[in-house]
Amino acid sequence: MIRIKSLRPACKKDFIRPAAAFILSVCICLLASGTETRACTNIIVTRGASADGSNMVSYAADSHQLFGELYFHPAARWDRGSMLDVTEWDTGRPLGQIPQVPYTFQTVGNMNEHQLIIAETTYGGRGLADTTGTMDYGSLIYITLQRAKTAREAIKTIVDLANTYGYCSEGESFSIADKNEVWVMDLIGKGTEIVDGKNVRKGIVYVARRVPDGYICAHANQARISTFPLDDPENCIYAPDVISFAREMGWYDGPDEEFSFCDTYNPLNFGGMRGCEARAWSAFNILCDGQFTFEDENGNTVTRNAYDYIDYAMGYDTGKRFPLFVKPSRKLTVKDIADAMRDHFEGTPMDMTTDIGAGGNALPYRWRPMGFEYEGRTYVNERAIATQQTGFWFVAQSRPQFPDEIGALIWFGTDDAATSYLTPIYACITEVPESFRVGNGNMLTYSPTSAFWMCNRVANACYKMYNIMAPTVRDEIDRWEYAQMETVRTVDSTALEIYRKALDTPRRQISRNDRMKKTVDPYAGLKAYLTEYSVVSAQEIFQKWTELETLLLVKYMDGNVKAQNDDGSFVTNPYTDRIPDGITNPGYTEKWKEYVVKDHGEVIEER
Structure with a gap:
């Protein structure tokens, strides 16, 4: 963890107050x-x-x-x-x-x-x-x-x-x-x-x-x-x-x-x-x-x-x-x-x-x-749903077809929703993924293992060439979230089998109200399974985002776009794998060109 400056007293949600002179x-x-x-x-x-x-x-x-x-x-x-x-x-x-x-x-x-x-x-x-x-x-x-x-x-x-x-x-x-x-x-x-x-x-x-x-x-x-x-x-x-x-x-x-x-x-x-x-x-x-x-x-x-x-x-x-x-x-x-x-x-x-x-x-x-x-x-200045200053965001599901240990599911993410992923977290977990853990960094303390900081790195990279870079990020978001929606169905099914087996043991006589008094939780195995899935998945996508941030830097540095092969590797010249080939310069939108010409055309026009 890299400490930039000393911490302020801890706060969970401390909002910017506009200057009094702002009229x-x-x-x-x-x-x-x-x-x-x-x-x-x-x-x-x-x-x-x-x-x-x-x-x-x-x-x-x-x-x-x-x-x-x-x-x-x-x-x-x-x-x-x-x-x-x-x-x-x-x-x-x-x-x-x-x-x-x-x-x-x-x-x-x-x-x-x-x-x-x-x-x-x-x-x-x-x-x-x-x-x-x-x-x-x-x-x-x-x-x-x-x-x-x-x-x-x-x-x-x-x-x-x-x-x-x-x-x-x-x-x-x-x-x-x-x-x-x-x-x-x-x-x-x-x-x-x-x-x-x-x-x-x-x-x-x-x-x-x-x-x-x-x-x-x-x-x-x-x-x-x-x-x-x-x-x-x-x-x-x-x-x-x-x-x-x-x-x-x-x-x-x-x-x-x-x-x-x-x-x-x-x-x-x-x-x-x-x-x-x-x-x-x-x-x-x-x-x-x-x-x-x-x-x-x-x-x-x-x-x-x-x-x-x-x-x-x-x-x-x-x-x-x-x-x-x-x-x-x-x-x-x-x-x-x-x-x-x-x-x-x-x-x-x-x-x-x-x-x-x-x-x-x-x-x-x-x-x-x-x-x-x-x-x-x-x-x-317009304010849309997706915004740069999001701290965390989620889609939470209450699913009546499942017992509470399985049904409570929160798809959780951090930072700008448009460039960040959601990953499923079951509410019965016994530990939080390290990338989401409270105390793993804060607004003044950068942590390379924090999802919030990594998602900010990806988002702020995209802000400089949004129409060029954001589609790459969105592809990764969609790939992950669609895959997890399918995986959750399988996890739910397995979890339900574990739950039913727990009900079939003698411990089924332990009422939910009394469970906290017992030394053994009859659903400990279920919670361990769903915790492992939640934690492993969250850390897996965090690692992918770490790699994505590196890709964005290498592929789009200096306003260029380096070509990639079908397998994701970069296109190189015929002589060495250290020099890229097929670099393109996407330039700017027509709207931007129009207004630059109106504002500065007499100076920059070729003659």
Whole structure:
């Protein structure tokens, strides 16, 4: 491990704060909606919309200061009176202590041993953080995963934690899935009003809606739940004061039936649409093949073209909001969701590869800040789903056709989704692959054995000649992920045989609740098998990425492209294998040439 400079105090997700002097109006709108500081994306898929009958949640944890690593907490029993230290996920700031529960479940990343998945995107909303609160949004996720088995239990746990200890973060959207149900939950605090030394507004207001089976949902830093059913507890759970609190604050005075959570607690602006909702729109556009099928307010199934909502996505029209839930055009696979997470708005008006901002090699990224000013007017730098500042990302599956030890599966990756791989990790593992291990490097400490650092090396290599180099990387991604989807089927089958054999032993009489008290885990062999597969696979693809980074350097150095033979070796001249032959110079895009000639043609034109 090469140490570049001394470490700061450890933090898990510490976001860049824009300079106070940054006053561009469009960027202020974007920042107000959470786009710059906490820009994440979730896609949610129900069993009826998935190809294998699993519930799926994808998550890109995007931050300029978040290191990509896989959090791992084994199941544990705790003594009576034990306390849990709570720290803010964004900053590592100590928030306080809360009583520990007697037993906590194993968690791997954002999934637990009971196949519960929780992911998030921050939307900010009105300034309602509880400055005295002990719970931040990250703590709500990871503490809840250790305490809840189902999505409904998770919603209750989140509410209980926030209402009991106070919620100190901004508005959040949570994706919550278990083996049977998938929910989206929008919540926000109630601010700070100190009376006799206590905050009398402690707690949250929220709405949680169950995603109808056969449908998908997406959110990206903008609250998406608008109106909601007031008398359907099977499909909608909400705070008893979610409407009355808004009335008290003077934000709503209409009938209860017309109350919209997102319009009240996270009012739309240009940034909320262009920097946030555009990503959710794009995910739907991809997964629905441009046709949004949904139920309207009267319960009728209707279909609309995705471009009926393009003015909303681009920030021009607040009145044409696209649906919360839509039906995909086909049954979706993990690969479908992973590839949607790699989107750069290709083929849409927001496509970043087609204008001069893409440089001479069609780069689908714009470096931050998220806007700029020129001659007194302000402009936006697009923010797509795939982004350079991703810390980690995943597609997690809750698979009801398998026992929990096998069914809980998280396809995990680090850094920019467009140039990084996903590899399958079973949530019953007993150790984390070295390339994902917490502590194997950080944002200021380079580690040659860290997947985050290696994926960054590959990504940053591609950024210089993206249209030339990125296809090489994408080929490797596709080759690996398609192969692993097939391998997982075989591993599942073998694991199920091991599980059934464990059930056939006398130890089958040991109940799951008592298992932690025993000296022998009846599923130890199963866990060892799935751990070995998860670890070996993760390290195998890490090694391939190490070799890929070397290939990119050798093949594309100095703007050249060295030819390769069918077996992958480089083409050499007839006299020695040390000198390449067939070197090409791909040059620049026509758009780049056009603008260079307009800007500098009189100087560089041949005469």
